[in-house]
Amino acid sequence: MSDLTLGELDRDGALQEAVEQVSGGTRAAFLGKAVVAGGALLGALAVPAAGEAAAASDVAILNYALTLEYLQSSFYTEAERLGAIRGELKRVPPQLGAVERAHVTALKQALGGAAVKRPTFDFRGVTEDNPKFLKTAVAFEDLGTAAYKEQAARIKSPALLAAAISIHSVEARHAAWMRFLAGVIPAAAAFDQGKPISEVRAIVASTHFVVARPKRKARKNPKYSG
Amino acid sequence: MSDEPRLEVLSSSRGDRCGATRAEFIARGILAGGALAGGGALLVALPRVAMSSPSPAQDQKILNFALELEYIEAGFYAEAFAKRKLRGDLLDYVSTVRHHERAHVAFLKGALGSSARKEPDLDFGDATSDPEAFTAAAIALEETMVAAYNGQATNLTKGTLAKAATIVSVEARHAGWIRAIAGRDPAPDATDTPKTAAEVQAAVKRTGFVGSS
Numbered sequence: 001m002s003d004l005t006l007g008e009l010d011r012d013g014a015l016q017e018a019v020e021q022v023s024g025g026t027r028a029a030f031l032g033k034a035v036v037a038g039g040a041l042l043g044a045l046a047v048p049a050a051g052e053a054a055a056a057s058d059v060a061i062l063n064y065a066l067t068l069e070y071l072q073s074s075f076y077t078e079a080e081r082l083g084a085i086r087g088e089l090k091r092v093p094p095q096l097g098a099v100e101r102a103h104v105t106a107l108k109q110a111l112g113g114a115a116v117k118r119p120t121f122d123f124r125g126v127t128e129d130n131p132k133f134l135k136t137a138v139a140f141e142d143l144g145t146a147a148y149k150e151q152a153a154r155i156k157s158p159a160l161l162a163a164a165i166s167i168h169s170v171e172a173r174h175a176a177w178m179r180f181l182a183g184v185i186p187a188a189a190a191f192d193q194g195k196p197i198s199e200v201r202a203i204v205a206s207t208h209f210v211v212a213r214p215k216r217k218a219r220k221n222p223k224y225s226g
Numbered sequence: 227m228s229d230e231p232r233l234e235v236l237s238s239s240r241g242d243r244c245g246a247t248r249a250e251f252i253a254r255g256i257l258a259g260g261a262l263a264g265g266g267a268l269l270v271a272l273p274r275v276a277m278s279s280p281s282p283a284q285d286q287k288i289l290n291f292a293l294e295l296e297y298i299e300a301g302f303y304a305e306a307f308a309k310r311k312l313r314g315d316l317l318d319y320v321s322t323v324r325h326h327e328r329a330h331v332a333f334l335k336g337a338l339g340s341s342a343r344k345e346p347d348l349d350f351g352d353a354t355s356d357p358e359a360f361t362a363a364a365i366a367l368e369e370t371m372v373a374a375y376n377g378q379a380t381n382l383t384k385g386t387l388a389k390a391a392t393i394v395s396v397e398a399r400h401a402g403w404i405r406a407i408a409g410r411d412p413a414p415d416a417t418d419t420p421k422t423a424a425e426v427q428a429a430v431k432r433t434g435f436v437g438s439s
Contacts, residue, residue, distance in 0.1 A: 176402030187399035190329035
């Protein structure tokens with residue numbers, strides 16, 4: 001997949017934000033951006049809990065993971081809803097969908113008020129086309145594996161690392177399964193390499209599946225007055 | 227909803243003894259989701275995995291533990307391939323996977339240098355010639371590998387963790403692959419439950435493959 005221009009990458013609003021937060025590094029920088037994004041984020045992080053503060057980088061990594069899980073779960077959920085995926089692939093949307101939705105739930109619970117919202121997706125008919133669906137499923141699961149892997153060593157909290165690692169291997173199982181169904185070698189190499197955020201972002205952007213940034217919760221101007 | 231205790235989950239402690247703190251307890255509770263509608267996969271509560279502060283010396287112990295497992299797998303697949311009793315999908319599988327496990331052994335031996343443990347005595351019985359026995363053994367070995375690496379992830383220094391992560395996903399691919407061949411669900415759970423070193427050793431012992439080590 002070729003690298004895309006900044007303009008095209010603008011569509012990837014949610015990932016872009018997560019990227020800035022991860023590469024921003026310091027807690028101060030993160031909070032600075034949080035103020036811009038909305039008061040809810042700042043409020044959530046400002047609560048010191050029993051002397052332990054949330055590592056800003058951990059929050060950013062989880063939000064990055066959450067965005068990818070939103071993409072996967074929405075994809076499989078739509079495929080199941082439309083019911084066009086048939087034959088050998090029939091149980092893939094409900095089964096993978098259930099797992100990816102569980103990942104979304106877990107990440108949202110861990111993040112609380114700091115969780116990014118689901119972006120708007122347009123899967124452009126791929127969820128109704130058996131060969132395209134399978135090809136995309138292979139790509140998504142390989143991508144999820146590589147994304148989790150790259151971030152694992154950066155996670156500060158041991159509990160979150162354990163959780164991320166236990167999801168990472170499930171993504172790899174999915175990847176092997178989808179490849180098996182596609183007639184492609186399930187494990188192409190002895191060592192799987194990670195992918196950095198910039199590469200993941202470019203791949204997601206190249207799908208054109210993400211069409212809108214998540215909507216903000218607060219409205220500046222109330223809809224009704226008086 | 228405000229002031230959620232869930233923020234305590236995100237501990238920034240580095241190198242702390244974990245497993246006993248309230249933050250970790252909450253983390254496990256929160257990350258263990260409830261049952262999904264429609265009988266979908268459950269998020270499994272993280273078992274209390276023995277943890278200790280990462281260090282190069284501890285990395286070495288863990289890598290030697292992994293090396294024993296990789297020796298078992300490499301030996302198993304090499305013998306199965308050499309006996310030439312497998313066909314079709316199983317032959318495709320063993321033809322490829324044997325190279326991966328051999329590469330894992332080589333990597334770990336290289337990382338450990340003179341500290342690398344020696345190859346254990348191995349006896350696979352008919353598991354390397356009978357297709358059904360092979361399939362069952364391959365599944366057991368790959369599942370054990372995934373659980374073993376996942377169980378040690380938090381004990382490793384970050385550099386070693388990054389390398390281990392490139393291996394564990396390959397073992398998970400193997401697990402998904404052989405399970406798919408066997409007509410079993412390749413990924414029955416939303417999360418892969420880690421195992422402690424003791425649990426892994428018990429699983430290895432149950433195979434009966436390892437003689438004196």
